[in-house]
Amino acid sequence: MALYQTEAVVLGAKNWGEADKMMTFFTRERGLVRAAAFGCRRPRSPLAGGMQMFSHLELQLAEGSRVDTVKQCTLKQHYRNLSEDLTVMAYGSFVAEFLREFLPEGQPEPQMFAQLLLILAAFEVRNPRVTAAAAVYQLLEFTGMQLHYEHCVHCGKAITGDAFFAQSAGGVLCEACREAGAVSFPDDLRRFILSLRDFNWRENEPITISSRLLLSAEQLLLNYLQSLLGRPLKSLAFIQAL
Missing domain, CATH: 2.40.50.140 (Nucleic acid-binding proteins)
Known part of the structure; x- marks a missing residue:
């Protein structure tokens, strides 16, 4: 061997x-x-x-x-908190399950691995709920299954204000490309999701949080993951039991 x-x-x-x-x-x-x-x-x-x-x-x-x-x-x-604090452990398990479900076996992802180490360190010092949401938004970018928030997925126009969102289309839509089933997508939610996706863990800066925006960003993410898997992630039951 x-x-x-x-x-x-x-x-x-x-x-x-x-x-x-x-x-x-x-x-x-x-x-x-x-x-x-x-x-x-x-x-x-x-x-x-x-x-x-x-x-x-x-x-x-x-x-x-x-x-x-x-x-x-x-x-x-x-990582002490990830092994001893139930809340941190639950949100960490959400990130771990995401990786187990969406990564193919045997395919090297060195940049994704380096990002995961930064995320695990962040769980030790940052709000675990926010860290988990940011982590999965960031790690999705390495999978090729990420949603798009900066340009209209149909015409490529840069989005600068309120727009529309269609999960089936792959992300944000401008007014001219709005399709049946697309929902309103406020600019503050779009910018908040981008702030999670682009957050630099190496910088010792806080993440500015609105409970309303965090809840909306989480729901969008969970709906998308469930649509890909055909079922909710099992770790959500752990989080909901806390």
């Missing part, structure tokens, strides 16, 4: 057998990878500390015909 090294974030972990886990990693070099971590649920296992949700790791894995196997791991970063 060929061995390989990769930097990774844990996006999923399911108990498997008596002492094992089936893991989902987002790796810098290989994208989404699913691998078995044998014996990691035993207290003395060298893998026990690393096979936890959101852990940032350096991994050694062995390639397998059906599934890869975790051989060694070194913990690079532990």
